[in-house]
Structures are given as C-alpha cells and as structure tokens.
Amino acid sequence: MRETLIAREGLWLIIPSLFLSVFFFAVHIPIASIIFFLFFLFFLFFYRNPKRYSPHIISALLSPADGKVMEIGDIIDREFLDGERKRIAIFMSPFNVHVNRAPCEGVVARVEHRDGEFAAAFKKEVDQVNERNYILLEQGDEKVLMVQIAGFLARRITCYMKEGDRVKPGQPVGIISFGSRVDLYLPKGYEPMVQLNEKVKAGVTVLAKRRG
Numbered sequence: 001m002r003e004t005l006i007a008r009e010g011l012w013l014i015i016p017s018l019f020l021s022v023f024f025f026a027v028h029i030p031i032a033s034i035i036f037f038l039f040f041l042f043f044l045f046f047y048r049n050p051k052r053y054s055p056h057i058i059s060a061l062l063s064p065a066d067g068k069v070m071e072i073g074d075i076i077d078r079e080f081l082d083g084e085r086k087r088i089a090i091f092m093s094p095f096n097v098h099v100n101r102a103p104c105e106g107v108v109a110r111v112e113h114r115d116g117e118f119a120a121a122f123k124k125e126v127d128q129v130n131e132r133n134y135i136l137l138e139q140g141d142e143k144v145l146m147v148q149i150a151g152f153l154a155r156r157i158t159c160y161m162k163e164g165d166r167v168k169p170g171q172p173v174g175i176i177s178f179g180s181r182v183d184l185y186l187p188k189g190y191e192p193m194v195q196l197n198e199k200v201k202a203g204v205t206v207l208a209k210r211r212g
Contacts, residue, residue: 003049007099007175009158010047017043046178049099052203054170059210061103061190062169063200064146065182067092072192077185080110080136080145086186088207089127090200092151092176100148100174100182101203102167106139111161120152127183133157135173145185148176170203184208 006014021036054062071089092098116131131150136143148157159174167173176182186192190208194200200207 003051003172005049005051006044007047007049009156009175009177010043013043014040014047046094046098047175048097049172050097052101052170052201054101054168054203055206056169057206057209059190060193060206061144061184061186061208062101063090063194063202063205063207064100064103064173064184065090065092065200066096066098066202067182067200069194069196069198069200070181072194072196075185077145080134081143081185085145085188086190086192086208087183088186088192088194089181089183092180092182094178097202098175098177098180099172099202100146100176102137102169102171102173103146103184103207104137104139104144104169106137106144106167108135108161108163108165108167109138109143110134110136111159111163113157113159116150118150118152126151126181131157133159133174135159135161137167142187144187145183146173147183147185148174149181149183150176151178151180 017036017040021033024033067090070091075087076084112134117129133148135146156177
C-alpha cells in the first residue's frame with residue numbers, strides 16, 4: 001500500500017468539508033463558509049500522516065503509536081501468547097498522529113477484531129471491555145502482540161493488515177480515529193527502554209530491546 005501524507009480514512013471528511021466551504025463562499029454565506037473551512041483544517045490536521053524514517057536496530061521494538069506512555073507492567077495472556085509478558089500502553093490524545101505502525105519486521109500470524117464499549121482510554125480494564133483489534137506478529141520464535149483500543153471519542157478502528165502479510169518496522173498497519181490507546185506486549189527477554197509519561201513517536205522511538 002502506497003503511503004500518503006494524509007490517511008485515506010480522512011478523505012470522506014476532508015473533501016466534503018472543503019467542498020461545502022467553497023460552496024457557501026460562492027453563494028455569499030461567509031459564516032457557513034468559515035465554519036466548514038475550520039472543519040476542513042481540523043480534519044486535515046487530525047488525519048495527517050507525516051513521513052517517518054524508522055531506525056534499523058537489531059532486536060529492538062519501535063513504538064506502534066504516537067502519544068504518552070501510560071503504563072508499563074506485567075500481564076498474563078494465554079490466548080494470544082504463552083503466559084506472563086511485559087506490556088507497554090500508549091495513550092493517544094486527539095492531537096497526536098493517529099496512524100499506527102509496525103513495531104518490528106515480521107509476519108502477521110493473527111488479526112482479530114472485538115466489539116465493545118467506548119470508555120475513556122486511560123481507565124482501567126479498557127483493554128478487556130472496549131472495542132479493540134489484536135495484531136499478532138511473529139519474527140522467528142518471537143511473538144509480538146499489538147492491540148488497538150478504542151477510547152471515549154474513538155468510534156472506528158481500522159486495520160490494514162491480514163493474516164499472512166509481512167511487515168517492516170515502521171510500516172503503517174492501521175489507524176484509530178479521535179483519541180485512543182495502543183498496547184504492545186513484549187516478547188520474553190525484552191526490556192522497556194522508555195519510562196512512564198514519556199512521549200513517543202510511532203515508527204521512531206525505540207520502545208524495548210532484547211536483553212544482552
């Protein structure tokens with residue numbers, strides 16, 4: 001998929017708002033024209049997809065999302081993984097770039113979407129009750145689980161990946177609209193390279209490295 005500077009999911013909002021702004025300007029209704037032009041600028045800003053250059057670091061995991069690290073801790077997952085793993089949760093505000101990116105090279109082993117609630121992304125247990133999408137990547141014997149989680153304002157999760165796809169570090173894998181959260185479950189033997197409340201960039205910030 002060819003990467004563009006504006007995520008394609010925003011075109012259905014960007015183009016109509018610009019058209020209506022021009023239309024109301026042409027029929028001499030300036031207030032309406034200004035309002036729709038402001039909507040156009042907001043959607044253009046929100047769905048931006050700036051070019052990212054991902055570092056090539058062996059045995060490293062890149063951040064899958066822009067935002068702030070809101071949690072680093074151990075959690076048990078026996079459905080997608082094989083027990084206890086370290087998890088890093090990233091909160092994405094409406095002002096962050098919302099395109100999600102692959103944390104590493106690998107093969108998509110499983111993609112699963114689950115319907116749910118739309119509680120605020122910073123609340124506890126949203127990873128179990130909110131609408132979410134699981135992307136399981138395999139690189140050799142290592143498994144990396146990435147979870148896109150909808151938040152209070154986020155009403156749409158889009159995943160570009162399907163099972164069997166091969167991804168590269170920093171490659172766009174999806175987008176969540178209007179604020180949300182992305183969790184990354186580290187393979188065994190990896191340790192976090194970030195701290196709580198640290199700001200991270202998708203496809204750029206090194207989130208974790210293999211020990212040794």
